Amino acid sequence: MLLPMLPTDSIFLSVESRQTPMHVGGLQLFQPSPDFGDVQSMFARLIRDDDVAPMFTKRATRSWRTAGQWAWEQDEQFDIEHHVRHNALPKPGRVLELLALCSRLHGTLLDRQRPLWELHVIEGLADGRFAVYFKIHHALVDGVSAQRLLQRILTPDPAVRNLPAPWATHPNSGGDGAPGSPTTVVREAIELTAEAAGLPSALLRTVNRGLREQSAPVSFSAPRSMFNVPITGSRRFAAQSWPLPRIKRIGESVGGTVNDVVLATCSGALRRYMQSLDALPDEPLIAMVPVALDLSGHPQGGNAVGAVMCNLGTHLDDPADRLNAVRQSMLQGKEALTELTPLQIVAMTGIGMSPLVLQGVPGVRGMFRPPFNLIISNVPGPRTPLYLNGARLDGLYPLSIPYHGQALNITCTSYSDVLAFGLTGCRRTVPHLQRLLGYLDDELAELERSA
Template sequence: MGLVAAPDLPFLLTESRATPMHVGGLQVFELPEGAGPTWLREQFEAMLAHDDIAPLFRQRPYRSVRTGGQWAWREDDELDIEYHVRHSALPEPGRVRELLALGSRLHGSLLDRQRPLWEFHLIEGLEGNRFAAYTKVHHAMVDGVSALRLLERWLSTDPTAVVPPAWAARPKRDRPAGEGGASPLDLLLGTAKGAVDIVGVAPTMLRSARRALEEELAAFPFKAPPTMLNVHITGARRIAAQTWSLARVKAVAKASDATLNDIVLAMCAGALRSYLIEQGELPEESLTAMVPVSLRTDDSAGGNAVGAVLTSLATDTAEPSWRLARIRESMSIAKGTLSGLSPVQVLALSASNMFATPLVSMLGGGEGMRPPFNIIISNVPGPRSPLYLNGARLQGIYPVSIPYHGQALNITLTSYVDNLEIGLTGCRRRVPHLQRLLAHLESSLVELEVAVGLSSGTSKRNGPPADA
């Protein structure tokens, strides 16, 4: 199957027992009307019956003398589908709290490198006539965008459709006429152009570094202050999740002439500020966030195609409207550095923003030192239409991501129809009372609504915070 691609390789190289490098997701479904007590068991058995597995889900990593000691993919010809696909049940009373407790335990365990790097858990016993699914896939196989594409390909917008499982092989798409493979000359020219593109990144990097020194809101690696979140972590995880109305967030964006992502960053900045004050750990300098940027240009659902920009979160500012204004300006500076660059140049510049992250992680987190950035905040657009699993409506999608040494907390968001779904993933030991961040996110959004004249300060929480 070939060598592991360069963008995917760091997730294998930096993995350890304390830093599992898989991404995950909790999906909550409503049982179809009239579903009997054996309906979910029947779905599980039907999933196991699919033995035609897509290549992405058959590959496993290996290295040998033949690969020159490098990591490569090869097909697992002894794939045991019953190992990868599992049926679980929640203990009573089957609340979201119990679901997230189970998800936290599952997310903290390593995937077996002697097998394809994925698991799927079908979970029954969730209150409210619901069930859930927990999926985890190694980050060397997928990024956030490709993971959501796999979800969309698995489920259907038709509630009457019968769908195969996510790992089932799909018919190959026919190539349009004239869309053949690249010729050797094309590959040679592409390589040469890529080399020229990368050389052209150097002036941009120098300009960014100079601007970071001159302007407070221009972010650059190692400009961030050390915090309680930038420490050595353990392998145990705690996850928390909450749903917000997308209309609320969009209304604030419209009223403040900001983007949706600006408001999301401002929500997170306000919540982090309140949380760190609560812990007595707020630094005088502003936190810096790394914000992933999708570079995917096709409809593929595998591998990694992600860039990154750095932005100030203005956590040293108490007033929410001024904090939002500073975040907008910092993001404008970050986006400006990418303007006019080719995809290869964007990737190279992104690598410069993230270059020290694997090293800091392998060195144990760099406690007390200035980290490359303080936190990753990822916003991945999700499905816009309701999705169904054989008649069961998908109610919510909660992303679960990767903390690692030097980054004890990850915030990942996705949208689904009319909702904004926020998932928090933290080291169980290093990020105490993780669920309180959910309350702070709500308070931060209310503050922004008040600041732009949309609210008098009354909370509009969609539901109680949930954590495990």
């Protein structure tokens, strides 16, 4: 049976190419307990779990039967052993080798003839830990949902064993009203019709704000930079964690949020990195920042996720000045979004990102200023320590999507009392990406001294 695919989901399949795989990923590091057993036994249990939810057995299809549109159909030849794989690191088994493996895995396209996901169990770390790398196409889920799926095999109780696999059937998985179901497609179409009348005035307000400042969902002031060029399919992934209390103290001292400090830390690190390559623009970099908004007091009610174009203040020498510029920009951006309905937020965000699609068209690349210079997102994660068959989760790192005109993506995820930075970039366009980790550490220390 064919299942309609939401237009927003089909975009990720339509723009995908060898140079721009459109999947998100996550890396988990585990410290085994004395009674954990071995990784091979855990892997064998995973591939024996044949209770697979429909979402994990559907594959994308497009033909005359779907009138040329993307749709979902169940894979009648689903093979769990294709999707769940066992890897071992080469010696000396450092985190460096682990990140190199994840870079290669993340740069490889998922097979469109099969369901669009993979899970890799990785052993061979010299310190005795093991890892799990999971990737899933953005047409199926977003980055936040991917992290939640991966956490299904985890529990706050170290004594619990043999939890269901992430792909196991769960209540309400794939039922009526689920993402992509016919009910959802029809309901969203009705909502689109109901609110479409307000889009022209919302667009006018958004464009006017974008012309006056950088903090609207649409920006016209992002400079050309080394990140805003066509990319290759080669990937480099770098990751590191910092104590969350350090970041919170800085935010509290200036009346800002954790996200403000994250953005200011990235701003200073990017400034140092680009200066080292003699590639820092005179104008400030603009970051596209996904934000979750509480619209409970809004006439439309509910919650919404939108995007703010944030002035990173990379033209400023002083770390405190950069933090203040970021804080003011984010306040203005959130204020701009609260003037819109949830649908208008999604529409304006889509319009703000639309020039990116043109970056994938030969002959058009480079003709327009970038809509923004990079994406920096901060995704809340588990607040308490978690375990996998008694093995403690030591680290949780997100991998995201570079694209033509967006050669670098920075995504952060909190876990327990740490904040993990995951940097995903085009290996050939963003050289020595790992140096950014050192610059992040330096900038955090500078912000502490200036706060």
